[in-house]
Amino acid sequence: MAVLIDSPVWPWRGRRWSHLVSDVSYAELHAFVAAELGIPRRAFQGDHYDVPEDLYDVAVAAGAQPVECRELLQRLLAAGLRLRKPRRPAASAG
Numbered sequence: 001m002a003v004l005i006d007s008p009v010w011p012w013r014g015r016r017w018s019h020l021v022s023d024v025s026y027a028e029l030h031a032f033v034a035a036e037l038g039i040p041r042r043a044f045q046g047d048h049y050d051v052p053e054d055l056y057d058v059a060v061a062a063g064a065q066p067v068e069c070r071e072l073l074q075r076l077l078a079a080g081l082r083l084r085k086p087r088r089p090a091a092s093a094g
Helices: 026-037 053-061 069-078
Strands: 004-007 011-014 015-023 049-052
Touching: 004 026, 004 053, 004 069, 015 026, 015 053, 015 069, 026 049, 026 053, 049 053
Parallel strands: none
Antiparallel strands: 004 015, 011 015, 015 049
């Protein structure tokens, strides 16, 4: 299992959040989240789940590997599982 989690440092709505990813497959990630954290599938953000800080220790105890956010991103990219946002076309001059 290669489920990775970064530290809960990302602020949103008065809480701190972590990113939870798999560097193997989305299926592995969905199975881990459903079995271990109870976060609904509708919370999937395209290539990761946002995990509130109160579930960070639960995720780690269940087997998620703590990593720095840069390593998490590098491993997600290397696995080909990073969802890139589409670029907006440049505004035309004129």
